[in-house]
Amino acid sequence: MVRIRNLHFGYSRRVPLFENLSLTLERGHIYGLLGKNGAGKSTLLKNIVGLAFPQAGTCEVNGHPAAARLPVVLEDLFFLPEELHAPALTADQFVAHTAGFYPKFSEVQFHRYLAELEVPRQTKLPKLSFGQQKKFMIAFALAANTGLLVLDEPTNGLDIPSKVQFRKTLAGALSEDRCMIISTHQVRDLDSLIDTVLVVHNREIVLNADLDQLAERLTFGTAGPADTAGALYAEPSVRGRQVVRPNLGGSYGKVDLELLFNAVAGDNPAVVNYLNATPARHEPAV
Numbered sequence: 001m002v003r004i005r006n007l008h009f010g011y012s013r014r015v016p017l018f019e020n021l022s023l024t025l026e027r028g029h030i031y032g033l034l035g036k037n038g039a040g041k042s043t044l045l046k047n048i049v050g051l052a053f054p055q056a057g058t059c060e061v062n063g064h065p066a067a068a069r070l071p072v073v074l075e076d077l078f079f080l081p082e083e084l085h086a087p088a089l090t091a092d093q094f095v096a097h098t099a100g101f102y103p104k105f106s107e108v109q110f111h112r113y114l115a116e117l118e119v120p121r122q123t124k125l126p127k128l129s130f131g132q133q134k135k136f137m138i139a140f141a142l143a144a145n146t147g148l149l150v151l152d153e154p155t156n157g158l159d160i161p162s163k164v165q166f167r168k169t170l171a172g173a174l175s176e177d178r179c180m181i182i183s184t185h186q187v188r189d190l191d192s193l194i195d196t197v198l199v200v201h202n203r204e205i206v207l208n209a210d211l212d213q214l215a216e217r218l219t220f221g222t223a224g225p226a227d228t229a230g231a232l233y234a235e236p237s238v239r240g241r242q243v244v245r246p247n248l249g250g251s252y253g254k255v256d257l258e259l260l261f262n263a264v265a266g267d268n269p270a271v272v273n274y275l276n277a278t279p280a281r282h283e284p285a286v
């Protein structure tokens with residue numbers, strides 16, 4: 001669905017943001033794009049949706065260059081940017097103005113998503129709170145039924161019950177012919193939602209991994225201060241040290257996304273090196 005090859009991009013030629021970045025996104029998956037502030041998450045998403053143009057390399061959606069912004073691509077792509085534009089329209093008026101761009105838009109689904117996310121239909125957008133506006137746009141984005149759904153920091157401004165509902169609604173909207181990519185720096189917001197984690201750091205994708213495979217290969221837990229032997233990564237916490245270790249025992253635990261992120265988006269390459277050096281058990285060795 002999305003194919004990026006050897007992407008070079010920078011807002012100025014002297015300061016590259018991405019160098020030789022390659023990435024493939026497939027239908028049927030929810031990808032979580034993680035990175036520190038300023039790592040380039042929004043910029044990568046803008047390259048994918050054709051709002052920023054590669055200086056070298058290619059970025060294609062459904063086989064077409066994203067930068068060409070062809071109607072055939074745009075009608076099957078919905079991008080929810082971090083900053084919202086809220087025209088003075090109610091839900092029904094917004095549908096009348098916008099839904100025509102998306103051939104598979106479903107008004108029935110839109111109303112259902114608005115109800116699930118507890119957004120009033122009769123209120124004009126600027127009179128909704130920021131969190132309600134965000135949920136309104138999430139409902140519209142899902143109801144557009146595009147093959148590619150790109151959400152930049154969608155959980156910013158959502159309260160805790162809304163974040164829980166967001167995860168449920170999104171998970172329910174995934175299908176085999178849909179690809180979703182969600183960026184965030186609030187790593188825990190993507191817990192129990194994404195199936196593949198992408199980490200952008202130091203001008204490239206340093207981690208692109210299926211969570212099930214990560215659970216096969218790594219364990220996440222707490223260790224005493226003197227018990228970090230064999231750990232790939234350790235960080236202090238109130239309950240001792242949080243550690244990432246190779247999964248040598250064959251147990252199958254939960255991936256701690258926040259700890260994983262800290263382990264790969266810092267100066268310590270041990271986790272990334274370990275993953276690169278040891279293929280997952282159900283992957284053929286190369």
Ligand SMILES: Nc1ncnc2c1ncn2[C@@H]1O[C@H](COP(=O)(O)OP(=O)(O)OP(=O)(O)O)[C@@H](O)[C@H]1O
Binds near residue numbers: 017037041042044185
């Ligand atoms: N329009 C622009 N012109 C020049 N520089 C920009 C522009 N947009 C972003 N940048 C710079 O590019 C870098 C990456 O920004 P980007 O917004 O992609 O990061 P991010 O990972 O999404 O950050 P955050 O988590 O803070 O939203 C930053 O250093 C930022 O200052």
